[in-house]
Amino acid sequence: MSAGAPRSLASSGQKSIQDICHPLSAEESALNPGSAADTGLILPNGTPVDTSSPASSSSLLNRLQLDDDLDGETRDLFVTVEDPKKHVSTMETYITYRVCTKTTRTEFDLPEYSVRRRYQDFDWLRNKLEESQPTHLIPPLPEKFVMKGVVDRFSEEFVETRRKALDKFLKRVADHPVLSFNEHFNAFLSAKDLNKRQGLALLTKMGESVKYVTGGYKLRARPAEFAAMGDYLDLFTQKMGTIDRIAQRIIKEQSEFLMELREYGPVYSSWSSFEEDLHDPLEGVSGCVSNCSSALEELTEDMSEDFLPVLREYVLYIESMKVPSDVEKCQDRVECFNADLKADWDRWENNKRQDFRQLLTGMANKNIQHYEKCLAAWESLVPLLQDKQEAEGETS
Amino acid sequence: MVIHICLEWRKIAFCQCLNILDILFSVPKKFCTQTPRQSSDAWSLQTMKASREEKIYLRQKHRRTDVGTHNLHLLKKMEISVAEAEKRTGKNAVNMQETYTVYLIEMRPVDAASEGTNPVPDSLWRRYSEFELLRNYLLVTYPFLVVPPLPEKRAEFVWHKLSADNMDPDFVERRRVGLENFLLRVASHPDLSTDKIFYSFLTEENGWKETVFETGFQAKADSRLKALNATFRVKNPDKRFAEMKHYGDELQSVISQLLRVRARAADRLYGVYKVHGNYGRVFSEWSAIEKEMGDGLQSAGHHMDAYAASVDDILEEEEHYADQMKEYLFYADALRAVCRKHELTQYELEMAAQDLTSKKQQREELATGTIRTFSLKGVTSKLFGQETPEQREAKLKMLETQIEEGEELVKERNAECEEFVKSAWVDIERFKEQKDHDLREALISYAIMQISMCKKGIQVWNNAKECFSKM
Numbered sequence: 001m002s003a004g005a006p007r008s009l010a011s012s013g014q015k016s017i018q019d020i021c022h023p024l025s026a027e028e029s030a031l032n033p034g035s036a037a038d039t040g041l042i043l044p045n046g047t048p049v050d051t052s053s054p055a056s057s058s059s060l061l062n063r064l065q066l067d068d069d070l071d072g073e074t075r076d077l078f079v080t081v082e083d084p085k086k087h088v089s090t091m092e093t094y095i096t097y098r099v100c101t102k103t104t105r106t107e108f109d110l111p112e113y114s115v116r117r118r119y120q121d122f123d124w125l126r127n128k129l130e131e132s133q134p135t136h137l138i139p140p141l142p143e144k145f146v147m148k149g150v151v152d153r154f155s156e157e158f159v160e161t162r163r164k165a166l167d168k169f170l171k172r173v174a175d176h177p178v179l180s181f182n183e184h185f186n187a188f189l190s191a192k193d194l195n196k197r198q199g200l201a202l203l204t205k206m207g208e209s210v211k212y213v214t215g216g217y218k219l220r221a222r223p224a225e226f227a228a229m230g231d232y233l234d235l236f237t238q239k240m241g242t243i244d245r246i247a248q249r250i251i252k253e254q255s256e257f258l259m260e261l262r263e264y265g266p267v268y269s270s271w272s273s274f275e276e277d278l279h280d281p282l283e284g285v286s287g288c289v290s291n292c293s294s295a296l297e298e299l300t301e302d303m304s305e306d307f308l309p310v311l312r313e314y315v316l317y318i319e320s321m322k323v324p325s326d327v328e329k330c331q332d333r334v335e336c337f338n339a340d341l342k343a344d345w346d347r348w349e350n351n352k353r354q355d356f357r358q359l360l361t362g363m364a365n366k367n368i369q370h371y372e373k374c375l376a377a378w379e380s381l382v383p384l385l386q387d388k389q390e391a392e393g394e395t396s
Numbered sequence: 397m398v399i400h401i402c403l404e405w406r407k408i409a410f411c412q413c414l415n416i417l418d419i420l421f422s423v424p425k426k427f428c429t430q431t432p433r434q435s436s437d438a439w440s441l442q443t444m445k446a447s448r449e450e451k452i453y454l455r456q457k458h459r460r461t462d463v464g465t466h467n468l469h470l471l472k473k474m475e476i477s478v479a480e481a482e483k484r485t486g487k488n489a490v491n492m493q494e495t496y497t498v499y500l501i502e503m504r505p506v507d508a509a510s511e512g513t514n515p516v517p518d519s520l521w522r523r524y525s526e527f528e529l530l531r532n533y534l535l536v537t538y539p540f541l542v543v544p545p546l547p548e549k550r551a552e553f554v555w556h557k558l559s560a561d562n563m564d565p566d567f568v569e570r571r572r573v574g575l576e577n578f579l580l581r582v583a584s585h586p587d588l589s590t591d592k593i594f595y596s597f598l599t600e601e602n603g604w605k606e607t608v609f610e611t612g613f614q615a616k617a618d619s620r621l622k623a624l625n626a627t628f629r630v631k632n633p634d635k636r637f638a639e640m641k642h643y644g645d646e647l648q649s650v651i652s653q654l655l656r657v658r659a660r661a662a663d664r665l666y667g668v669y670k671v672h673g674n675y676g677r678v679f680s681e682w683s684a685i686e687k688e689m690g691d692g693l694q695s696a697g698h699h700m701d702a703y704a705a706s707v708d709d710i711l712e713e714e715e716h717y718a719d720q721m722k723e724y725l726f727y728a729d730a731l732r733a734v735c736r737k738h739e740l741t742q743y744e745l746e747m748a749a750q751d752l753t754s755k756k757q758q759r760e761e762l763a764t765g766t767i768r769t770f771s772l773k774g775v776t777s778k779l780f781g782q783e784t785p786e787q788r789e790a791k792l793k794m795l796e797t798q799i800e801e802g803e804e805l806v807k808e809r810n811a812e813c814e815e816f817v818k819s820a821w822v823d824i825e826r827f828k829e830q831k832d833h834d835l836r837e838a839l840i841s842y843a844i845m846q847i848s849m850c851k852k853g854i855q856v857w858n859n860a861k862e863c864f865s866k867m
Contacts, residue, residue, distance in 0.1 A: 232685060239682040246674045253671055257664035264657045271650040274643065277832040281839045288843070353689050357867040360696070364861035368854055375850035378843045385840045 078102045079174045079189065081167035084159045085116075094118050095159055097166060101189045107181060113190045119144070121194050122166055128184035129173070135340035136179060137348060139172035140320035141165070142313065161309050168313070176347065178340070229345060233318050240315050247308055254300045258293060265289035281385050288377045295373035302366045310359055314352075471583050475504040476598065478576035481568050482521070497568055498523045499575055503598055520601035524549070527575055530597050533608050534588060536617045539737040540820035541588065542827045544581035545726030547574025553655040553718065555662040555711075570719060577723065587823075630739045631746055634817055640824060641735035648728040651721055658718060662711055673704030692867035699860040706856070710849050717845065720838040724831060731827065734820050741816050745809040752802035759795045762788060 083098040101113040122141055129138045142165035152158060173179045188194065265286045272282035480500040488494045504517040527546055534543050551567055561567065579598070582588045593611065596604055679697030683690040 235685050236682075239678060239685075242678045243675070243682075246671060246678065249671050249674075250668060253664060253667040257661060257668055260657060260661035260664050264654075264661055267650060267654045267657060271654070274646050278835055281836050285839055285843070288846070292846075353867060356689065357692075357864055360864040360867070361861055364857045364864055367857045368861070371850045371853040371857070375847060375854070378846045378850065382840060382843050382847070385836060385843065 076104045077174050077180055079170045081163055081170055084163050086154060093154070095154065095162075097163055099170065099189060107186060108190060110190070115189065115191070115194075117188070117194070119162070119166075121188065122169065124194070125173075125184060125188045126169075129179060129182060132182060132184065133179060136176070137341065137344040138179070138320065139169050140313075140317045141169055142316070157305070164309075165313055172351070175351075176344075237315055237318050240311060240318075244308065244311050244315075247303060247311070251300050251303055251308075254296060258296050258300065261289060261293045261296065265293065284381045284384055288381050291377040292374045295370050295377075299366055299370040303363070306366075307359065307363055310355075314355070471506075471580075471589070473506060475502075475506055476576075476579050476583055477502050477504075478572050478579065479519070481572050483563075484523075495563070496523055497563070497571075499572055501579070501598060518599065520599075522597070522601075524571070524575075526597070526605070527578065529605065529608060530594065531578075532617065533593055533611070533613050534582070534591065535733070536613045537591070537593075537611075538587065540734060540816045541585070541823045542727065542730045542734055543588070544578055544585070545723060545730055546578050547571050547719070548722060548726070553652075553659045553722070555659040555666070570715065573716075574719060574723070586826075628739075628743050630742050633739055633742055636821065637735045637738045637817075641732055644728045644732035644735065648725060648732070651725040651728065655718060655721055655725070658714070662714060666707055666711060669704050669707035669710075671704075672700050676701035676704065689867045692863045692865075695866075696860045696863035699856055699863065703853070703856045703860075706852055710845075710852075713845050717838060717842050720834070724835060727827070727831065731824070734824065738816060738820060741809070741813045745806070745813045748802065748805045748809045752799065752806050755795060755799050755802055759792065759799060762792055762795065 078101070080100045081097050082100065084095050085097075087094055087096055096116040096118045099113075099115050099117050101108075103111060119141075123144060126138060126141055129136075142162050173182075173185055179185065268282045268286035268289065272279045272286065275282060478499050479502045482498050482500070483495060484498050485493060485495045498521040500519055500521055502517040502519045524546075531543060531546055534541075547570070550562065551564075582594055588594060593608055596607060600607070676697040676699075679693045679700065683693035683697070686693060
């Protein structure tokens with residue numbers, strides 16, 4: 001598939017929904033960051049759609065730096081989800097994301113791909129993976145359904161949060177030694193037109209699943225390993241919940257502190273208005289307090305937007321990690337199941353460690369930055385006050 | 397380390413805020429054992445350990461050794477401090493048991509410290525009510541001076557963790573500092589420091605109260621108080637005093653607001669820090685179920701605990717800043733009192749002048765026989781006939797005497813007024829300078845406090861970050 005010129009969006013006229021393909025599944029130039037902005041689409045809140053292409057390369061880098069303990073595994077498959085865009089047709093409105101792939105694997109026809117996918121497609125992929133790889137843990141997707149009216153599905157925040165989650169999902173699949181070679185995954189990344197492929201894929205898989213269903217004996221008891229995993233997951237979920245509550249509480253307390261600071265700074269300003277010699281020092285203090293207020297506001301926002309969602313997504317991940325209940329399906333593959341699960345578990349543990357290291361380090365960094373901003377403000381005030389002091393001392 | 401030095405340094409700076417550097421002789425032994433002039437070594441050691449901005453600040457303080465040429469003969473000779481506080485129980489005026497706190501005032505000759513000898517200081521115990529008595533006496537005796545205020549009687553602008561109980565040890569300690577501050581301010585005032593009652597307050601434990609009452613200041617106090625509380629309109633107030641009074645009002649209002657909001661902010665800040673302690677606990681619990689991540693989490697948890705604990709010191713330091721502000725809140729009141737007293741003297745002058753004018757007019761009427769102003773005499777003479785020439789002569793004579801006396805009174809009052817205005821304005825100018833200096837110092841030390849808090853925060857989070865990176 002070669003890169004072509006982007007087709008215009010617009011409403012596609014009176015077509016039945018089946019005929020409506022992904023308007024931009026004809027790929028844009030994979031490496032052209034500007035192309036996304038051509039259509040000039042604007043999200044409902046009035047801001048132009050965030051292209052975030054530079055971010056994609058830096059997030060790739062991030063991923064590389066984190067994954068330092070891949071035990072010599074050389075990565076040959078890189079995937080990102082970026083550039084959300086709104087599509088309006090007569091039947092519906094939805095968001096698509098650009099999925100970019102770079103790979104040296106021979107399973108792929110080309111070294112690079114850029115396709116447009118919507119949530120439905122991700123959902124399809126996940127279902128296919130679960131069906132075709134029942135012995136493996138499949139990473140989770142963000143929530144499928146959102147209550148209309150409660151959450152704005154087209155708000156910048158929601159779209160961005162979802163994009164991050166979808167990006168994480170694909171990366172986890174891409175990192176998986178077995179799942180990443182799955183043909184459905186391949187199709188998802190490369191196919192122009194997913195719908196047609198979906199049909200084909202369905203047919204080929206039918207036979208295999210039938211084989212599973214008619215399989216052998218029932219599993220008598222869950223292996224002890226499963227139980228231990230289950231216990232750990234329960235405790236882990238508990239701790240995540242506690243951390244979530246603590247983080248929320250901190251944000252709340254910080255917001256209330258911020259409110260007081262917002263009243264505190266101006267008091268010094270109004271005091272300075274009827275002082276002569278003290279006018280500048282008092283104004284200076286007022287300014288510092290104001291700077292600290294802004295810094296605190298940024299910290300609180302960052303924690304709300306970056307820290308909490310990632311934490312919550314992990315809890316969701318764990319929901320999806322519950323050992324598959326349809327173990328019965330693959331009785332005759334029990335040994336294989338155990339081994340696969342164990343490998344996936346180790347992989348998950350490793351990723352979890354990296355993810356949390358990154359998350360908590362990020363939290364520490366944000367706090368450090370906050371204090372550094374405040375420190376700079378106060379430090380710049382002190383010499384100002386003391387210089388005046390010296391001047392006074394010389395004249396008296 | 398930094399925290400300790402910060403506290404120590406800040407305490408010294410606080411003392412320096414107490415006006416003129418001559419007071420440095422009398423920095424209480426709790427804060428530093430030697431005076432700056434005599435022990436530059438101790439000071440340079442201090443500066444070495446301090447951080448960069450602290451060094452600049454200390455050096456500058458050290459440089460300013462000659463401020464003013466006040467006749468501080470008291471402080472030149474004696475070092476004054478309020479060294480301790482103790483609880484006592486006894487019977488009060490209505491013969492009921494009560495518990496109260498007494499404060500130990502120590503007077504130590506300045507020379508002794510430099511010679512290295514350490515004689516036993518003169519000391520006596522006083523309770524808060526005696527300080528109040530002293531101040532009231534000074535207020536009445538020197539109405540034209542901005543008399544230094546006492547620390548608050550009851551804890552106000554309190555944030556929730558701070559006790560409002562007068563018996564609370566923290567409150568007592570802060571009051572001890574405030575009382576010492578009061579004595580030092582009085583002792584360094586050019587006029588107040590020479591007062592005999594003040595001197596005997598410091599030196600005569602028994603019988604001092606009687607001595608004060610013997611001065612008869614109570615009587616003056618009562619009449620003045622009544623006059624101050626009455627509303628009266630002054631026709632020609634000195635414009636400067638009117639402006640000062642207005643300034644005093646505004647200052648009082650803005651500092652009250654500042655203290656109120658600061659207390660609320662302190663409450664919130666406390667909450668923020670303490671909740672981080674919960675991270676400590678959950679990280680610890682979480683580390684128990686982890687293998688590789690466990691150690692990193694556990695140590696990070698300890699840092700979170702340290703972070704939560706650090707807020708107590710931070711807020712204790714801030715409380716001293718609040719006390720500095722409170723002093724000027726109460727000073728604003730003293731300033732307003734002086735302005736009120738000016739109005740009173742002006743009013744009394746105007747009353748006397750008015751009285752004189754009306755008497756003169758009466759004389760004129762009597763002399764010329766015309767009755768222009770309404771008077772009982774006028775009415776009765778109309779009703780019962782005019783008086784005899786002899787009667788008129790007698791009245792005229794009386795009026796003359798009254799007018800003479802009235803003129804004397806006006807002259808007196810005028811002189812009083814002028815004297816008051818002159819002396820009061822000198823002291824107000826002195827006060828203005830002191831206020832500007834002290835408040836600037838307070839703001840600088842506040843900024844340095846904030847800097848220290850930020851540095852501590854950065855350190856803790858860097859430590860935590862290191863632990864996280866080892867996960």
